[in-house]
Amino acid sequence: MPLFDSVLQEKPAIVLEMGYAFTKLGFAGEPNPRSIIPSEVLDHKAKSAGKTAANKKLFDFANESELYDQLVEFLKTIFFKYVLVSPKERKVVIVESVLCPTQIRENLAKALFCHFDVSSIFYVPTHLVVLATLAVETALVVDIGYKEAIVVPVYSGVQAVFAWEAQPLAAEAVHERIRTDLVANGVAKELLTDFIVEDIKVRTCFVTTRERALKWQHGETFQACPEVEYPIKGDEVIKIPGILRETAFEVLFPDDNDRLNLANIILNSILKCPKDMRKVLAENIVLIGGSAMVLGLAARLKNELFATLESDLYKDKLFVKSFKFHKPPTKANFTAWLGGSIYGATDLVLSKSLAREAYSKNQQLPDFINYEETRFYARG
Ligand SMILES: Nc1ncnc2c1ncn2[C@@H]1O[C@H](COP(=O)(O)OP(=O)(O)OP(=O)(O)O)[C@@H](O)[C@H]1O
Ligand SMILES: [Mg+2]
Known part of the structure; x- marks a missing residue:
């Protein structure tokens, strides 16, 4: 018809x-x-x-x-x-x-x-x-929304459901980090409603580079970005420290023994697929979900993917040489x-x-x- x-x-x-x-x-x-x-x-x-x-x-x-x-x-x-x-x-x-x-x-x-x-x-x-928005048949789709980041490869128009990966690495974790940090800095808990914390995140925070994040993790001194003042309830002002603005999203890239950060789950998902699918999936990554819209995420993720690829977990198993990201036609x-x-x-x-x-x-x-x-x- x-x-x-x-x-x-x-x-x-x-x-x-x-x-x-x-x-x-x-x-x-x-x-x-x-x-x-x-x-x-x-x-x-x-x-x-x-x-x-x-x-x-x-x-x-x-x-x-x-x-x-x-x-x-x-x-x-x-x-x-x-x-x-x-x-x-x-x-x-x-x-x-x-x-x-x-x-x-x-x-x-x-x-x-x-x-x-x-x-x-x-x-x-x-x-x-x-995939219909890009008119492609194969891609590794990474959805970073509110609760969790979910990775599902799609190959020739079929979801490789056996290779899915999911971890609570999304907006909720970032909000929690911002809230704890601000409360530790003396901001009253009652002021930090879900709406305010989300607004602070979207307006003031961003994903920093891997080099700067490593310096921060290792406790080295580095010049953080400037702090900003966030007006609230008319006359009150919350000071958002530069270090928080720069590192709030580090919860998506935890460097711990679990080895389950955003780069790890993407590589694990590729690794679960048969060998002939891996290269094409790595070269067709699509980031979706609101949390993927934060400034600097794609660039940082690419660096993390290359760095994690060199670790002993993947060095002798995963032989992909490049990662490429699609740019969908919408937000x-x-x-x-x-x-x-x-x-x-x-x-x-x-x-x-x-x-x-x-x-x-x-x-x-x-x-x-x-x-x-x-x-x-x-x-x-
Ligand atoms: N420009 C932006 N920068 C940072 N975060 C953003 C931006 N725009 C939206 N977000 C965040 O994206 C989150 C919502 O994303 P999305 O709409 O994909 O979630 P969801 O589909 O409701 O959640 P889930 O997929 O987990 O069920 C919100 O927490 C919001 O703060
Ligand atoms: Mg969603």
Whole structure:
């Protein structure tokens, strides 16, 4: 069936990428999400206890029914406040990580089908759809978001799920470092809300060079970058020391015995792949996720990769000579959303979606770990 006969005459699908920190939402076929909103819901318990900042993370839940209620509340906000269309009989594209917990997937499907009556859900895996934005078939996709950094190689349009690697090396770890450091410098804890710490990070911190980071680690003296003053609550000012600005992101490159920093997990993932895949993966690295947008990350990561390659862990096993990074056409925090938007505008949305009728018969969801299914998604 030609594309113009089928998909374009239909109402465009709604594309959702629900991250732990931010949800990206919009319509299939569009180049940018309509909105990027915090993945938060009203914290009813805190509100009834009289607390003011009564918001909580969507994916923080005590039990399954709480998760379901939070998802319903959050989806209501999405449909009726942001995309402003009725979800009834709409197609929905969900961009999700291969590591998304089953409990969340199942409750999201239940909420969309049973509460909002959507006609179908098209599940697409984050790491795979990123390749559609670059029109390549092979890449090593590194997603550095809020909770963790997840590496999944994709080869000839198939995810090499056996070679995935993940470590909690992302925004949350950086926020923790900034908070502890500022509190140790005498800043009141109450001032350092999640929002303020994130703002301080985005506005003032950056990734330093490997040479300077080594000097800092070895306690050598070096001239740090200037400190900045961060105004808060009108008249108060927080002083952000230059050393913190420069080294806050060093938590992504810990030099400890575990040997599981960002460079290590990338090299481990390449090492888990067969020999003939390794060179091409090393030369097709794609960095996605909000934390990959920080100044200096790609350059530092490249230096770390070369330096780590020389260590005894990889010296005699991994013989790659160069690392190259792709430059996706969008900002890194919504590259995966754009991939979902591209997939959602093709015929695949008709043939590969999970329809409401099929879901009502048996509540089985597509499984990306299944090789046949992943191949199917990739080739169409
Ligand atoms: N320019 C920037 N510099 C540094 N950090 C940034 C920048 N832009 C966004 N971020 C950070 O990226 C993080 C969010 O990234 P992203 O939207 O990829 O996370 P997520 O998808 O919600 O999380 P996860 O993938 O772990 O579920 C935030 O913590 C934000 O502070
Ligand atoms: Mg994410």
